Amino acid sequence: MIPSPAAIRAATDWLAARARWHPLEVLFWIAAFAAIYLLPGRHLIMTEVAWLGLFALSLDLILGYAGIISLGHAAFFGIGAYAAALLAKHEIIGEPVLALLCAGALAAVVGFLTSFLVLRGSDLTRLMVTLGVALLLREVANRNGWLTGGADGLQGVTIDPVLGHFRFDMFGHTGYTYSLIVLFVLFVLARRIVNSPFGLSLLSVKSNPLRAAAIGISVDKRLIAIYTIAAFYAGIAGGLLAQTSAFASLEVFSFDRSADLLLVLILGGTGWLYGGVIGAVIFKFMQDYLSSLTPQYWPFWIGLVLVVIVLVGRERIGTWSEPLRRWVGTVEKSVTRRRSAPEHGG
C-alpha cells in the first residue's frame, strides 16, 4: 500500500519539527565560539574538552541510540591518534585537516571490520569483545615499537599549520578554534543523522530489536552503519588529541580511557547529543579541580562519582537535563517514552 500524500507530508513535517534548532542550542554554540575571544587563558583545557566531547558524542551514537555497551571505544580513538601523529611525523600528509579525515577514515574501516563482532551475543559478550579489540590494538602498538615508539610514545611529531595558515601555538589558541570547528561540524552532521529516519530506526532497534526486525528494519545493517560512523567520530577525536598535543602514546588505547568515557557520557546523560559535550565540560573541569587537590588520587573521586550516580539512579541524575531536553525538544518524545518503559539490559 502506498501511503497517502497527506500521510507523507505529516511524516516529513514531524521529522522537520524534530530536527528544528532550538534557540538554546544556538545560544550554546554561540557561547562555545565566544570562548575563543572571551577565555583566552583557558584554551588548553577547552581544547581537551572539545575532543573529549567529540569522543563522548561518538559513544553516545552507539550507546544512547543503538544500545551497544562498549568498554573498548578507545580502540578507535587510539587508531585515530596514532594515524594522525604518524601521518604528521613522516610528512605523508602534512595538512592537518586532510590528515584528520584520513585518521577518521582509518578508524571507520577498523570500526566497520569489528562491527561484525558486536552483532551477536549478550551485553557481556559485547563488553568482552570490545574490550578485547582495544587490548589487542594496544598490544599491536606496543609490540611494533619501530612504528609507534612503543611504551615511550611517539615523539618528535610536528604538526603543520592548519590549511597552511594557522600555526599551532603553545597556548592552545589555534588548537581550540580548530577543535571547536571540527566538533561543531561533526555535531551538526550527527544531529542530522539521529533526526533522520535512519536515526529513528536505530532507536527502535535499541528498544526492541526483535520487533524492529519484524516491521522490516534490517537490524544488523543499521548496527554496522552506526558502529562505523561512531568509529569515524572516535578516530577524529583521537586525531584531534594527537594534533593538538603533537604526541601519541599507548595510553590512548587504555582501559581507563574507555571507562572515563562512560563516566563523561553518563554525567551528561545518554541519548541526546549534548550529553557528551556537556559531560566533557563537567568532567574536565572536575578532573582539573580534583587533580589539583590530590594529584595522585583523583581516580578515587572519579570512582566515587560513578558509584554515587548508579546508587542514586542514572534516570534521576539524568533528569537534571530533562527540562533542558524538553526545551531543546529534539529527542523529547522518544526519550520520555523510553524512560517510562523499563530498560532491557542497558
Added chain:
Amino acid sequence: MLTILFDGIAYGMLLFVLASGLAVTLGLMNFVNLAHGSFAMAGGYVTVALVNSLGVPFFLSLPLAFLVSGLLGLLFERTLYVHVYRKSHLDQVLFTIGLVFMSVAAVDYVMGSSQVFVRIPRELQGQFSVFGVGIGRYRLLIIIICGLLTAVLQYILARTRFGSRLRAAVDDGRVARGLGIDVNRIFALTFAVGSGLAGLGGALGVEILGLDPAFPLKIMIYVLIVVTVGGTSSIIGPFLASLLLGICDVAGKYYAPAVGPFVIYSIMIIVLLWRPQGLFARAASR
C-alpha cells in the same frame, strides 16, 4: 617442555581460584562484577601485611586472607551491591568500575604505589625434579590447594542442599522464595564466599603475579576471559578455560614472547564469536 606445562597448569589453577567467585556471581547471579579483582587485591595485601609486618606464618595467613576478603565482600554486598542487582548491565558496569577506581586509589594511598612481595617459607622455595621434570615447590602447593578447592566447590554446587538451593534461587528467584528459600541470604553468602576465594587467590598469587595497586585492573581482564570463555553455567567450564588460558599464556610467553598476549585476546574473541555462551556451556537456559 613438561616444566612449562606444569607451570602453565599451576598458573591456570591460580586463575581459576581468582575467577571462581566471579563465575558464580556473573554466571549464576547474572551480575557483571568488574570489581572482583579488588577483593583479590585485598586478600593479597592482607597476606603481605600479616607475613611481612606481623610475622604471621604464611600458611596461617592464607585462611585469614580468605576470611578478610569474604567479610569485606559480605559488607559490600549487604550495603552496596544489593541495590544494583536489579539494575541494567550498564549500571552494573559503571558501578563496579567505580569501585575498582576507588580501590586502586585507596590502596595506592594506604600502601604506596610500588610493587610488594611476600616472604614465603623456605621449604616452599626452589624446585625439585621428578623424571627430569623441574617442579617448583610453590607451584605444586598451588596445584594441590586449587585442585582440592575445585573438588569441594563442585561437590557443594552439585551435591549439597545449599548448592541446589543456590541453583534454584538463580533459576527462578520468585518460585524459590515461594518455596521458602531465603534468596537474599543465599546470594549474600555466595557473594561472600566468592570474594573470599578471590582473596585466597590474591594471597597465593602475590608470589607469581606480583602485587601493586593496579592489580584489579590487570587481573580483571584475565578473570573475565576465564568466565566468558568457560561459560557460566557450571564450575567445570571456567576450570577448563583457566587451565587452557594458563597453559597458553605460559607457553606463549616462553615460545613466542612477541605475540603472547596477542594470542590470548585473539582466542578469546574467536571463541566468543563462535560460541557467545562460552566454550563449555550447555545450551542457553534462558
